[in-house]
Amino acid sequence: MNVTRQQQIDAVMIELDGTDNKSKLCDNAILGISLAVSIAAAAASGRSLYKHLNTNASVLPVPQACLINGGLHAGNDLDIQEFCIMPTACLCKIQNP
Helix, strand or coil, X not given: CXXXXXXXXXXXXXXXXXXXXXXXXXXXXXXXXXHHHHHHHHHHHCCCHHHHHCCCCCCCCCXXXXXXXXXXXXXXXXXXXXXXXXXXXXXXXXXXX
């Protein structure tokens, strides 16, 4: 399959899985393959991944860091899912958009 056909590749994986919750192929495996396809397509086109995913992008994605994890899968009694931080401004510019 051609890596530039992201939606088609994702649709084939979901169809092959055949379950409502992606339990046959595993949702993490499907996600990993989908991300690998995106990275390969970006490399094939000679663009950065963020530019490949959004050709109108003029800034890099904003990073986010989780400091505290809670919720159902965290193995603790916290009533929150996540407590995250992210920058509100960036003084740098993209050199090679």
